[in-house]
Amino acid sequence: MQSSTGQRLKEMFDLLLNHFGPQYWWPGETVLEIMTGAILTQNTNWKNVEKAIGNLKKENLLSVEALRAISRTSLAEKIRPAGYFNVKAGRLKNLIDFIVKRYKGDLKGLLNEETVGLREGLLTVKGVGPETADSIVLYAAQRPVFVIDTYTHRILNQHGLADDQATYYDLQELFMDNLPEDVMLFNEFHALIVKTGKEYCRRKPLCESCPLAGWER
DNA sequence: CACCAGGCAAGTA
């Protein structure tokens, strides 16, 4: 027997999945590309991130060694389309330093670390907050943590499952305490929430035709 | 023209 909250979340998931189909996130080919994208997409449209990642790929910069070698200012120029490029160049370098120091530059070390330790470690990096850390843990390391973003906040309290002042961890617990620990479920659910936000939360008329319309309680 | 995007850290009181 599952909690009623769990039932509601499951229903929400099914509605979104039926409407949009599976999203197959993360849109990136390698672990490092996913990690890079997680930094670059902070408060930024994914389209802009793609351009920045395209620049990095074009110049073969998507490796730990290359990102370690390039200067922060040069890196900033490459990732300019992603916005906040000076800040993000520093954050990306911080993440690379972390990989070098903690795993001797070998991402296999990172991927083998236990979930909690990995998450805590990522959170010590300046520029990596809860959402970025969890995105890396879920989408790069394939561990069952639920990623929360602004759309999750917006949609959940719009539908009466959370109040305005719920914290990141309040919402994360809501999902993780009431759903099975399933990597693919968490993967698709978060991706579908973001998809819903992008497609239906921008303007009123759209919102009314959202697959979740009429779910307020 | 205004507004916002798959956040985060630093500053203020």
Place this chain on the structure above:
DNA sequence: TACTTGCATGGT
């Protein structure tokens, strides 16, 4: 602890 502000390009 609880707000506020800076960071910045590119699309609607």
